Amino acid sequence: MSQKNLVVAFGGVSPEHEVSVLTAIQAISALEGSSYNCIPLYVTKSGRWLTGEKLLDLSNYKELKTLENDSVSCAFVKDETGKTFLKEQEGGGFFSKPKSYPVYAVLCAFHGSEGENGSFQGVCEMMNIPYTGSGVLGSSLGMDKVKAKLVAAANGIPVTRAVNFYESDWEKEQDDLIAVAEEYDYPLIVKPVSLGSSIGVAIANDRNSLIDAVETAFRYDAHLLIEEAVNPLMEINCSVMGTPDDCKPSVCEKPLGKTETLSFEDKYQSGEGADKGMASADRIIPADIPDELTKKIQRMATKTFSALGASGLARLDFLVNANTNEVYFNEINTIPGSFSFYLWEKSGLQFSELLNELIAIALKQHQAKNGRVRSYETNLLSEKAVKGIKGLKGTKN
The missing domain is CATH 3.30.1490.20 (ATP-grasp fold, A domain)
Structure with missing residues (x-):
């Protein structure tokens, strides 16, 4: 059986660029031997779109300029039938022709800014490509902490002042x-x-x-x-997977940091192996909290996920008063580091299975969208053409 081309999109103009690279390489590694042919779509720190085999090796990212020079510019294009391809804009060598890959789906592995805020998702919508994660609205809401808290509060979910x-x-x-x-x-x-x-x-x-x-x-x-600030503070996170109308929570985790609030270093440069991204952070899974509190946070996580119109997979972070067990929604990560696979492994789902579920959700959402009426037959332009430009301007003949 021929492999399907899965475009793995990552990088981007974002302070979280390097974290995105780690997440993408982790996912590509987890999909080795699967039915997918992983095609890298690397967005550089300056916004260039690149592809090429050298982008699949994490060690090559030590010298970004060299890697960029050894990679090939690319773009999404459509053929005359409307099918979408990831097409190289130049050949990989002096005598080679540009390659063109029909796109089965896109695995979004961006973190922050243009990759996670809905803008790249908008490109996928315009090109009518299945893509993992939340849509344009859910992604943009999730990236805006103010708007996300307003929506949560409007749905009865507690937030801090x-x-x-x-x-x-x-x-x-x-x-x-x-x-x-x-x-x-x-x-x-x-x-x-x-x-x-x-x-x-x-x-x-x-x-x-x-x-x-x-x-x-x-x-x-x-x-x-x-x-x-919530004091004394206990941070508890929970991942949610599915669609706004059908989603499920993972087990909860309690992250451990050197400071009262987790820093970038706590999340990505602690534990064993900083090249493991978010999976290297110190944490207790499942969180060592009462079952009643676990269930409360899981309910709040799925409710918030739905309220924000999220899809695919997200991680929701909560602030808990360690004395009273009062819980406050903190933020949602619509593309969490390492796809929070470590939470789902403890929920009985291996990383490769998790990615397959994400792709299946993306395809289902895409099929549902295309199953709706997406055009409206009318002779409006013909009528306007008869009236001429004066009629369009609303002027009198």
């Missing part, structure tokens, strides 16, 4: 914004609104450290959040 503002607001109303935030009492949490992997996140224990944290976070995003 917060004030959000843009850089222009900070320049004009700094004292007023600080006054509002200080009503929550210190410590306070400063976060970029549209980044993940804890990049730019800081704890402020007083006014001076708050100002420093805000100024630092503005290096990464023009829109920030200052949140009240």
Whole structure:
């Protein structure tokens, strides 16, 4: 049986670029020997689309410039029948012709920015390609911490109090914004609104450290959040897989960090083997919490997943007051590091099986979309053509 071309899309113009590379290579490795022929679609830090066999080897990413020079530019194209291909824009060698791969589906392995915020998903929608993960709306909501919390709160899901503002607001109303935030009492949490992997996140224990944290976070995003802290804090995460109307939770995990809130280093450079991405972080799985609390978080996770219109697989992070067991939705990661496979392995699903389920969901969603009426037969343009350009402008003859 011939293999199906699975385009694995990763990289991107994002501070989480390297994490995305790790996730993609992990997935490609897990799919070795499967029915899929994995075709890499690597988006460079400058936004170029590249493909080529050297992109399949993690060791080649030590020298990005060399790797880019040894790879081939590519793009999605359609033939006269409407079938989509990933086509090389040049040959791989002096005498070789550009290759063209019919696309069976796309496995999205981006983290952050244009790859995870719905923009790449929009490209797939325009090209009518099946792709894993959330759609345009679910992806964009998930990337925006402010909008995600608003939707969660509107659906009765508890969230912590917060004030959000843009850089222009900070320049004009700094004292007023600080006054509002200080009503929550210190410590306070400063976060970029549209980044993940804890990049730019800081704890402020007083006014001076708050100002420093805000100024630092503005290096990464023009829109920030200052949140009240949960104290004493216990972080619990849960992955959810499926569609808004049919989803299931994984076991819960309790991440362990060196600091009160998990840093980028805690998530990706701790544990054994930093090349394992999110899978290398220190954590307790299943989380050592009461069964009642586990079930409560799992219910909140699936409810939030559905409310945000997520699809495929996501990881939802919760803040728990360790004394009272009060639970607050923190954020959703619509393409979590390492696809949170470590949570699903503890739920009885191996990484390769998890990826196959994600692809199956993508194909089902795609088929459902194409099963709807997607065009409307009308002679509107013919009528307008008879009236001429004056009629289109609404002018009188």
